[in-house]
Amino acid sequence: AQSVTQLGSHVxxxxxxxxxxxxxxxxxxxxxxxxxxxxxxxxxxxxLKYTTGATLVKGINGFEAEFKKSETSFHLTKPSAHMxxxxxxxxxxxxxxxxxxxxxxTGTRLLVSP
Amino acid sequence: DxxxxxxxxxxxxxxGEKVFxxxxxxxxxxxxxxxxxxxxxxxxxxxxSYDVKMKEKGDIPEGYSVSREKxxxxxxxxxxxxxxxxxxxxxxxxxxQQDNSPLHFGxxxxxxxx
Numbered sequence: 001a002q003s004v005t006q007l008g009s010h011v012x013x014x015x016x017x018x019x020x021x022x023x024x025x026x027x028x029x030x031x032x033x034x035x036x037x038x039x040x041x042x043x044x045x046x047x048l049k050y051t052t053g054a055t056l057v058k059g060i061n062g063f064e065a066e067f068k069k070s071e072t073s074f075h076l077t078k079p080s081a082h083m084x085x086x087x088x089x090x091x092x093x094x095x096x097x098x099x100x101x102x103x104x105x106t107g108t109r110l111l112v113s114p
Numbered sequence: 115d116x117x118x119x120x121x122x123x124x125x126x127x128x129x130g131e132k133v134f135x136x137x138x139x140x141x142x143x144x145x146x147x148x149x150x151x152x153x154x155x156x157x158x159x160x161x162x163s164y165d166v167k168m169k170e171k172g173d174i175p176e177g178y179s180v181s182r183e184k185x186x187x188x189x190x191x192x193x194x195x196x197x198x199x200x201x202x203x204x205x206x207x208x209x210x211q212q213d214n215s216p217l218h219f220g221x222x223x224x225x226x227x228x
Contacts (some may be wrong), residue, residue, distance in 0.1 A: 095128060
């Protein structure tokens with residue numbers, strides 16, 4: 001069975017600081033990995049995804065994530081936080097072996113202070 | 115742009131009532147999903163459907179049923195609402211059965227059962 005662990009339910013950064021949101025997964029088959037963002041009172045929207053190929057994936061709003069198979073990780077980063085990045089972020093995993101069924105992590109709320 | 119519309123933003127129902135949550139997508143997507151979102155638990159899959167009149171149980175189907183009579187519409191039904199079903203409900207759709215196709219989410223329905 002697949003699972004996702006997001007370390008830290010809340011992460012606080014100052015505006016302009018590096019953002020690092022951690023995600024580790026378990027999967028017995030090659031995974032597909034996703035990061036979604038949820039702004040207040042909205043549904044989730046896709047930030048970026050890894051399927052195959054290049055392990056460093058760039059997404060919207062300056063975010064990127066690196067797939068590290070040896071560490072079973074897919075951490076999300078952004079070099080410089082902006083106030084508008086304050087939101088909840090979800091990591092998710094699925095596999096290439098059958099019907100699409102995403103498994104989500106418990107989410108990390110990013111707080112950005114001036 | 116894909117639009118997934120959930121008919122109600124907020125709902126308040128009484129214990130024992132039958133509750134219908136409606137979801138419509140406008141992009142002819144094959145797959146539709148219902149998740150519930152609870153603090154500290156992330157998103158958990160209730161039911162999904164990959165075709166009209168087809169449905170599959172997710173991870174937490176107990177107390178819920180679904181209906182998909184038309185491709186664009188996927189309804190979640192609480193046969194007899196209980197207080198532990200107070201939650202945020204998110205509908206999503208995706209175009210194909212490929213595991214790497216992203217989900218498109220509605221803005222959610224916050225259901226309170228009193």
